[in-house]
Amino acid sequence: MHLKRHLKTGFFLLILLSFGATARAQFGLLHRKKKVVDTAQKISIYDVDTLVQPVPRQRQLFHDRIDAEIKKADVSDGAIDNFIYFSTDDSLINRMLTEAMLTDVRHMEKMIENLPALAGDATMVNQEKIRYLQAIYDMMLKFNKDMRVEPFYYRKLVTNMHDMIIAEHENKLDDFVKNNVNIFTLENGDKLLDGYPQLKSYIYIEMGKENPKRMIKRLAEFANETYACDIIKAATRVVPNEVFNYASSTNYTLRGAVRRCMDPLVQALVHITDESSQPLKALTFLTYVYSGKLTIRQVDSIISNDDAYFQALVSLKLSGDTIGADYYSGELGYRGLKYVRNMNDLHEEKDAVRFKGIEGFSPETLYFIMVYGQDEIYTSSFLGTFNRMMERMAPMSGDQLLDKVHRDHFRTFIRMCAGYNTLSTFLASMDEAHRTAVMSDFIAGLEKGKEDDLEDAVDVADAFGSINDDKLAAFLENKVKENYELSYKERSKKGIIIYGLLATLFDGIKATGNDAQAIAESERLGLPPINLVPFRSLVSDSGDVYAQVFFFGDEDGHTAYNSFLGNFRDGKWRISNDKYWTTITSTTGKKVVIYCNLPLQEPDDEEAQKQLCNYLDANNIHPTIMIHRGHSYHLPLTMDKLSKYNKIIVLGSCGGYHNLSIVLDQAPDAHIISSKQTGMMSINEPILKLLFTKVQAGQDINWINMWQELDTYFNAKSRKGLLEKFTDYVPPYKNLGAIFIKSYRKLSMEVE
Secondary structure (H helix, E strand, C coil), rough: CCCCHHHHHHHHHHHHHCCHHHHHHHHHHCCCCCCCCCCCCCCCCCHHCCCCHCCCCCHHHHHHHHHHHHHHHHHCCCCCCCCCCCCCHHHHHHHHHHHHHHHHHHHHHHHHHHHCCCCCHHHHHHHHHHHHHHHHHHHHHHHHHHHHHHCCHHHHHHHHHHHHHHHHHHHCCHHHHHCCCCCCHHHHHHHHHCHHHHHHCCCCCCHHHHHHHHHHHHHHHHHCCCCHHHHHHHHCCCCCHHHHHHHCCCCCHHHHCCCCCCCCCHHHHHHHHCCCCCHHHHHHHHHHHHHCCCCHHHHHHHHHHHHHHHHHHHHHHHHHHCCCCCHHHHHHHHHHHHHHHHHCCCCCCHHHHHHHHCCCCCCCHHHHHHHHHHCCCHHHHHHHHHHHHHHHCCCCCCCHHHHHHHCHHHHHHHHHHHHHCCHHHCCCCEEEEHHHHHHHHHHHCCCCCCCCCCCCHHHHHHHHCCCCCHHHHHHHHHHHHHHHHHHHHCCCHHHHHHHHHHHHHHHHHHCCHHHHHHHHHHHHHHHCCHHHEEEHEEEECCCCCCEEEEEEECCCHHHHHHHHHHHHHCCCCCEEECEEEEEEECCCCEEEEEEEEEECCCHHHHHHHHHHHHHHCCCCCCEEEEECCCCHHHHHHHHHHCCCCCCCCCCCCCCHHHHHHHHHHHCCCCCCCCCCCCCCCCHHHHHHHHHHHHHHHCCCEEEEHHHHHHHHHHCCHHHHHHHHHCCCCCCCHHHHHHHHHHHHHHHHHHCC
């Protein structure tokens, strides 16, 4: 069967299989349709859309409060029209949010009023219905205060509340809670499980086992409960740094909850908190202190030397110990960035000077420096590190190296090798059987893990876009098909979507070279055109285009700021200054206003950004173009300011899954310009100048045409040295990671 047709058939079959009795209850609320009903058939009280009796006065106030929040949700897009316009590019998300937060919430109000009294007096029934209404009100309040609305989450939350109310009414709440251990039951249970202390404890305990990382953040809610220690124990094994924060807190309740827990690992953490000179760094070796392998004094000696600390982290990583693995892996990445930044800073020096800091490092250590430094490493820094890794790896083969590092981030490494044209060199270190096994593993198993865990799949998508070996590409494409067939056979929704998408993406990678092909590719993926941002989508209600640029107070930030302003001194723009920001306004063509915070001395640069954002919010100005002009370690500050209004985002090195995921959480329609390495001023300025020239002229932003113009510009004899650097920049229509995430989210919502 043809793969694309098979994909559609797979989705259809999956939906059919899903529509069992339980699934119908889950889908009914969100996909309610008018049907011709047999007059002899009794309509369920839960589906009646009109009030059987008028709302009593004692409950009308609660309905009024809910209705006020519904109105706020409706008007959040600027219009009262019974529609939530969340995304300009995705009508599915708009319909989904509208149904969930407007249609279905109103229906729940009626359903609650129509519920017949099964037991108890009128007062009890009234209090029960008030509790239901209060739960709806709290949910709507949360939605309206949420600055980063995640549509899929709220749809699930509404469905869960609807089903939980019915379950309680039918005396089936025990079964419902035990069959729905998830964040939605936990959130809704705050009100709906009042009066059911055992069920409330059950959901906390089970969620503590399933997701201790999330639950420990809520310690204040259950610090004095008997089960608090169970959750603290589980969290200490996953996020010991979070437990440390409570153990060292001045809040007696939170501090006491940790210190009362007599679990040996928790007590080892308490001893580190009290006895180490640098407890947060020492915490990375919690497993060694707990097992008696090291004393706290010995740990303090190690962490006092940066190189010794880094090497000890590598050894811990190679041991494969799982206690606090995410935390010490994070420390390994953070400390490894020192070596990456040093190599980057010395990029004009000879290799003997530039790479002196990593001389003597093992191939495993160099591997970790590369994969954990992916967001900041320069192309030349990667190549220098990679070559040294290969030299020191012999006689060990590439597959043996991957086994030694426990395949940690191995898909990221393969993706980086593909992007920097070193994959064939790495694969050549293995015999054919092991090459085949490694690349088969690269494709296999992407359906594993949680539904929203897409990091490995995004690495695969990005890697395929860089592979020029036709034989290898054909092999991987065939493996995608095999794994799709397996997912189809095993009825794995996640697998069907991932491998079906990869097949579609891979099929279009080499074809997307002109507008017609890009449009066809967008249609196959169910997305708006990936090559085009219409000018109309950049324009505000006032008819102006607003942009915001983030600068930082270090030396590079001052240089970048002055260089950026140089693009607008041609008489076609007016530049004015305030205390905290600069405003650049077009004087010809379309009105374009660019706001740039001043790169004040750190930490005043953050205050300047805050003041500018406050000004924009107060004046209802929503920039559609957002630009980050700073090092990647400043990136979280910029990403925190993104919103659904942003349509074009320039973030420098933003190829990693986590960055892309965060960006698209907050700006789901964004077209993202990223780089394989830290952005360069000599490349950034021509890109931004051309972008604003086109916007000023009122033109649609056609990425294919724009990149062809830039390629010609950088290909000029006087700029030959810049062309290679420009090729590190990824235009939105080739940003396969972002395209994959957008497509996956859309398909997963359609199939749900």
